[in-house]
Amino acid sequence: MTAKAIVIILAAQRAGVVNPLAERAGVSHKCLAPICGRPLIEWVLDTVTAQPDLADIRIAIEPEAQGEVSALLPQFAERGVPIRFVDSHTGIVDSVTAAAGDDEGPFIITTADNVLLSAEGFEQIRSALSRVDATLALAREADVRAAHSEGQRNFYQFRDGGYANCNIYGLANRKAFVAAEAFREGGQFQKNRDRMIRAFGYFNILLMGLKLVSAPTAIRRVGKRFGITMEATFFADGGLAIDVDNERTYAVCEALLPSRKPVRNN
Template sequence: MSATAITVIVLAAQRTGVINPLATRASVSHKCLAPIRGKALIRHVMETLVTVPNVEAIRVSVEPKVHAELEVVLADYASPELPITLVASDENIVESVVKAAGESEGPFVVTTADNVLLTRDAVAQVVDAMREADAVIGIAREKNVKAAHPEGQRNYYGFSDGGIANCNLYGLSSRKAFKAAEVFREGGQFMSNPGRMIRAFGLLNIVLLRAGLMKLHPAMEVLSDRLGATVKAVEFEDGALAIDVDNERTYAVCEELLPGRPAKV
């Protein structure tokens, strides 16, 4: 993939029928508007994304009922050179990505509105990896996540070469990669869904994964063969990238880590 304009998709919707406790605690309508270190979660993400080279558009997927409120927040980051568009989300996360993609042919970077520890360098690594892959998933090794904060994550995917955590940062090099997005549609919940895992990896490979007998990168090769699209895992040394604001515990962790994150320039 040559250097080209990138569309960033930010998933900001809440789970259907779920009242987010962080939003309730902060007396706001939506989790992405809950403040941390004096700024709404989505502001921290936007402040990083607007510094990423070659981004031509940012599209935020969220329920229409919060569009008017978010338009006010996002106006601080939009410009004629970098339009920010709000798109109605879908109950299915893959459909939300497809809707947010609009008419663009890609490449796409996908992240979440609660990914407050995101860095420009991490996005750049994903973009670079799309030169050799249809779909990219950002991950961090368990040792690096624990080095960033011992309470940052409690659940890891078990591979024979060590545990990994999802960083909620993905790359889709073109529309061909949309079918690979099904693998990522529930982020960290994917490995707990046996049906989705079997469809993606195949029954024998699921047994090997469950037994901790398969290494990460060979597993990505198996997944690529099953999907008919090249899927690559990008390993971040920065373990904090695997920590987003999911609950009270991770809110406290992110609040502690934010002051030490790389400057947004």
């Protein structure tokens, strides 16, 4: 019998950084900023709590914000999925590790600004964990642009085309946590080539840079570097590569949400 999944939602802010969207909305954290009538994190919780066979949901966020987020949780209680808080740490990897605790997994990790996350995308990630130790989601450039022309402006280029990262990941077991080390410095690899090389290895980056490998092959090679099995999960819905990072993507998500999810009329 497959173990129930543990969901980790990363909701903390970067240390010492005041998020512009939170500041504009007059709230302490970006995850509390409203979009289409609900705080960002509510949209994520609404999708995740509706999924079957979950052990629990763990929200990694600073202690001072836990009370504000806790006030949003009673509406999800009837769905029967326990939700608890874990004190976030400065880095992504340490926050994920703290949220995982001593459990063996599987873990599905997403972010509190991933408001377009769908049940179908979630289940694709869960399904992949029956085959491999780790997975990350990608969407093809054409599909992202079809969802919205301004949804993403940067794409990873491989032999088989451009791809955008989607903010949902799966770790099947504790062994897979070695892959999380790639994100210890915070991601944003396209903006920092040295960070990419340290995470994935120079030869792998060379192959990708010269477009000598396809996206599936590249991800498998990265897994091999870490001594685990790893594959990309490809989302046909390019909108799943769009989350609320800044004013531009906020506007994109605000435009897309009404056609994808029930929106409150306030």
